Amino acid sequence: xxxxxxxxxxxxxxxxxxxxxxxxxxxxxxxxxxxxxxxxxxxxxxxxxxxxxxxxxxxxxxxxxxxxxxxxxxxxxxxxxxxxxxxxxxxxxxxxxxxxxxxxxxxxxxxxxxxxxxxxxxxxxxxxxxxxxxxxxxxxxxxxxxxxxxxxxxxxxxxxxxxxxxxxxxxxxxxxxxxxxxxxxxxxxxxxxxxxxxxxxxxxxxxxxxxxxxxxxxxxxxxxxxxxxxxxxxxxxxxxxxxxxxxxxxxxxxxxxxxxxxxxxxxxxxxxxxxxxxxxxxxxxxxxxxxxxxxxxxxxxxxxxxxxxxxxxxxxxxxxxxxxxxxxxxxxxxxxxxxxxxxxxxxxxxxxxxxxxxxxxxxxxxxxxxxxxxxxxxxxxxxxxxxxxxxxxxxxxxxxxxxxxxxxxxxxxxxxxxxxxxxxxxxxxxxxxxxxxxxxxxxxxxxxxxxxxxxxxxxxxxxxxxxxxxxxxxxxxxxxx
Amino acid sequence: xxxxxxxxxxxxxxxxxxxxxxxxxxxxxxxxxxxxxxxxxxxxxxxxxxxxxxxxxxxxxxxxxxxxxxxxxxxxxxxxxxxxxxxxxxxxxxxxxxxxxxxxxxxxxxxxxxxxxxxxxxxxxxxxxxxxxxxxxxxxxxxxxxxxxxxxxxxxxxxxxxxxxxxxxxxxxxxxxxxxxxxxxxxxxxxxxxxxxxxxxxxxxxxxxxxxxxxxxxxxxxxxxxxxxxxxxxxxxxxxxxxxxxxxxx
Numbered sequence: 001x002x003x004x005x006x007x008x009x010x011x012x013x014x015x016x017x018x019x020x021x022x023x024x025x026x027x028x029x030x031x032x033x034x035x036x037x038x039x040x041x042x043x044x045x046x047x048x049x050x051x052x053x054x055x056x057x058x059x060x061x062x063x064x065x066x067x068x069x070x071x072x073x074x075x076x077x078x079x080x081x082x083x084x085x086x087x088x089x090x091x092x093x094x095x096x097x098x099x100x101x102x103x104x105x106x107x108x109x110x111x112x113x114x115x116x117x118x119x120x121x122x123x124x125x126x127x128x129x130x131x132x133x134x135x136x137x138x139x140x141x142x143x144x145x146x147x148x149x150x151x152x153x154x155x156x157x158x159x160x161x162x163x164x165x166x167x168x169x170x171x172x173x174x175x176x177x178x179x180x181x182x183x184x185x186x187x188x189x190x191x192x193x194x195x196x197x198x199x200x201x202x203x204x205x206x207x208x209x210x211x212x213x214x215x216x217x218x219x220x221x222x223x224x225x226x227x228x229x230x231x232x233x234x235x236x237x238x239x240x241x242x243x244x245x246x247x248x249x250x251x252x253x254x255x256x257x258x259x260x261x262x263x264x265x266x267x268x269x270x271x272x273x274x275x276x277x278x279x280x281x282x283x284x285x286x287x288x289x290x291x292x293x294x295x296x297x298x299x300x301x302x303x304x305x306x307x308x309x310x311x312x313x314x315x316x317x318x319x320x321x322x323x324x325x326x327x328x329x330x331x332x333x334x335x336x337x338x339x340x341x342x343x344x345x346x347x348x349x350x351x352x353x354x355x356x357x358x359x360x361x362x363x364x365x366x367x368x369x370x371x372x373x374x375x376x377x378x379x380x381x382x383x384x385x386x387x388x389x390x391x392x393x394x395x396x397x398x399x400x401x402x403x404x405x406x407x408x409x410x411x412x413x414x415x416x417x418x419x420x421x422x423x424x425x426x427x428x429x430x431x432x433x434x435x436x437x438x439x440x441x442x443x444x445x446x447x448x449x450x451x452x453x454x455x456x457x458x459x460x461x462x463x464x465x466x467x468x469x470x471x472x473x474x475x476x477x478x479x480x481x
Numbered sequence: 482x483x484x485x486x487x488x489x490x491x492x493x494x495x496x497x498x499x500x501x502x503x504x505x506x507x508x509x510x511x512x513x514x515x516x517x518x519x520x521x522x523x524x525x526x527x528x529x530x531x532x533x534x535x536x537x538x539x540x541x542x543x544x545x546x547x548x549x550x551x552x553x554x555x556x557x558x559x560x561x562x563x564x565x566x567x568x569x570x571x572x573x574x575x576x577x578x579x580x581x582x583x584x585x586x587x588x589x590x591x592x593x594x595x596x597x598x599x600x601x602x603x604x605x606x607x608x609x610x611x612x613x614x615x616x617x618x619x620x621x622x623x624x625x626x627x628x629x630x631x632x633x634x635x636x637x638x639x640x641x642x643x644x645x646x647x648x649x650x651x652x653x654x655x656x657x658x659x660x661x662x663x664x665x666x667x668x669x670x671x672x673x674x675x676x677x678x679x680x681x682x683x684x685x686x687x688x689x690x691x692x693x694x695x696x697x698x699x700x701x702x703x704x705x706x707x708x709x710x711x712x713x714x715x716x717x718x719x720x721x722x723x724x725x726x727x728x729x730x731x
Contacts (some may be wrong), residue, residue: 005525012520294515301581302532303504 007314482522491584492647504536504630508577512589516561522548522572523557526579533580547575567598574605584615591622603629623719635717635726642726650718657689657715658698663708672705691723 014020290296299309489496496503516525524542528654535543548554551571556564564572570590579731583637589603601676606629610616620626626633627647637643658676661684662669671677678691695714702709 006531008524008531008645011524012517015519290517295517297510298509298515299532301504301509302529303501303534304532305501479667 006316006319007311008321010315013317013320486692492579505580506583508579508582508585508591510570510573510577510585510587512592513566514573515622516569516572518562520561521558521560522564523552525561525572526575530579535580543579545671551575552579552601559572562723566593567595567601570594570598570602582614584617587616587618587620589620590618591620591625599625623723624717627717627719635723637727645722647718650722656691656695657687657717657721658691658695659685659687659711659713659715660699660702660709661685661711662702663710665707669707672702 290299302304304312484497491506493504494503516654520528523544524535527540527547530543532539538640546555547555548557551574553568553571553575556568561569561572570593585606587602587606590606590686591599594602603625606616610629618626618630632644634644634648665686668698670679670681670722673686673688674695677688688698691714695712699709699712
């Protein structure tokens with residue numbers, strides 16, 4: 001298929017000042033958001049930070065301080081696994097702190113409550129922020145400084161879903177200048193059911209002096225490896241007056257999240273949404289102006305059919321959209337994924353394709369309904385809704401699965417975009433009439449709070465669809481398009 | 482756009498049934514060329530060249546050629562918004578020439594042009610005609626039309642008249658002369674009435690519907706001893722014809 005005037009269309013679209021300005025604006029803002037926000041992917045920071053054991057059989061979970069490096073926390077979810085002897089009252093298995101905000105120094109205090117007579121606890125912390133470090137303080141420190149005995153300090157559990165290739169521990173023991181007993185790092189295979197309060201059959205990893213950056217190299221964790229709990233043992237002596245303060249932080253490298261959606265997904269949702277709207281505005285205005293000032297009459301006097309002209313413009317616009325969106329994806333990826341050591345999630349490419357197709361259908365389909373091409377507008381409109389359906393099935397399920405199928409916990413603006421996005425709103429529609437439709441793609445469920453009334457969904461769709469038409473009318477004044 | 486009634490045939494073909502085929506044969510030169518104002522001249526010509534189906538490898542060469550033909554060579558990078566009306570019309574002709582169409586439709590080409598622009602357009606139209614192209618020229622400037630048209634159709638209140646050739650109109654004697662004579666006498670009016678319809682103004686005599694060559698009339702008056710101080714042949718054949726037709730229509 002030969003596209004007549006392709007380069008002309010491409011140049012005209014790209015040269016639109018509005019287009020250039022908005023794309024630049026979106027690129028800059030998205031970069032700033034990425035740069036200043038989560039570098040560690042959202043909702044995937046599945047650190048298991050602490051295995052706590054008290055030889056008296058008592059563990060208190062109280063206040064924890066979280067150092068988020070001056071970045072605002074976007075919320076935190078903590079899954080607590082208790083094993084061994086469980087005390088009373090029962091520790092909640094899941095705690096969510098969606099509105100957790102750090103103070104000016106970058107710390108946020110997290111109160112988990114006090115629970116006694118626990119023999120072992122693992123905190124599975126999911127953090128929605130970047131450069132996150134969890135500093136075990138408070139009760140953990142108290143345990144760690146038990147004198148004249150083995151003490152268990154914040155540890156790191158390595159398991160199949162949380163593999164690490166190196167384990168740096170930073171530990172500080174005792175006041176400056178004081179001598180301290182050697183520190184011994186042990187590891188132990190664990191499962192919650194087999195956990196014993198007594199450290200048995202520990203594997204010696206290394207022995208270190210005080211104040212030391214402990215780095216354990218080697219590959220730990222993997223599908224075939226058992227869960228492993230690392231212990232720092234402070235070899236005690238009989239000097240009761242010696243207290244070893246522990247301020248151990250665990251800085252974990254980014255886990256391998258190649259096949260997951262990250263915070264970038266949210267950035268992309270915003271960026272893609274804005275780009276889509278931008279393209280609709282720019283292209284629609286451009287073609288509307290051409291129609292209004294009579295240029296289209298001259299074009300139509302050339303030996304080209306209306307259908308071919310429509311197809312050429314659609315193709316040209318689509319190419320611009322694809323190149324722009326891919327460029328932005330690449331731009332964002334370079335600034336984000338490379339820093340995180342990650343590859344490009346396939347889901348983003350799918351989003352680009354769906355976004356482009358639907359945006360172009362919106363542009364061409366709905367505007368031509370009211371133009372001299374109205375006969376073709378009908379077909380475009382039908383195609384648009386078909387794309388809506390498919391796009392929604394995939395797009396909606398992807399977003400939901402990215403958030404563990406708990407969209408109600410999403411930030412408000414994400415929920416808004418989720419609803420407004422043409423790739424997703426019909427997903428709600430599809431589920432409202434037949435939840436089974438999307439269950440194939442989405443094996444879990446869509447919470448009932450997302451079952452919006454059908455009229456609301458249709459209203460959103462109409463607003464989205466009418467948007468380019470309104471623009472065309474504005475651009476054309478009183479002239480009928 | 483579909484016609485409300487009637488039919489137009491181009492070489493026997495109805496454009497409504499073969500739009501692309503007929504469009505290849507006709508080029509439209511607009512009264513007020515409506516090009517995208519932010520595009521450059523060269524971009525536009527290349528774009529329309531592609532619409533005209535010119536081979537990709539020939540597009541640039543063709544674009545340069547047509548721009549050279551209309552005197553826009555060297556202005557390729559100018560945006561349309563910076564062009565004068567005359568330059569826009571030249572650009573419009575350049576675009577029309579792409580693909581070497583058989584027919585040209587010139588729409589009110591003389592509006593908004595200075596004398597030099599009008600001359601250019603007339604020369605260009607004559608050149609196209611002499612090279613075998615058919616020209617359909619619509620205009621309200623009848624005096625200019627008269628100088629280049631050879632067949633005329635009037636559209637009066639939406640109705641067309643029968644086509645007439647300019648030669649026919651000339652043979653029907655439709656020119657007008659205005660003269661001033663320093664030594665008029667009673668016989669002068671009688672003599673002038675033999676040439677056409679005479680009307681007397683304040684200091685001028687107008688003879689319309691003149692059939693003879695105006696120079697012959699002038700020579701006869703001089704030979705008769707009249708001192709002709711002013712002699713102007715308006716030669717408004719089309720104007721007379723138009724007035725005659727509109728009067729007849731009314």
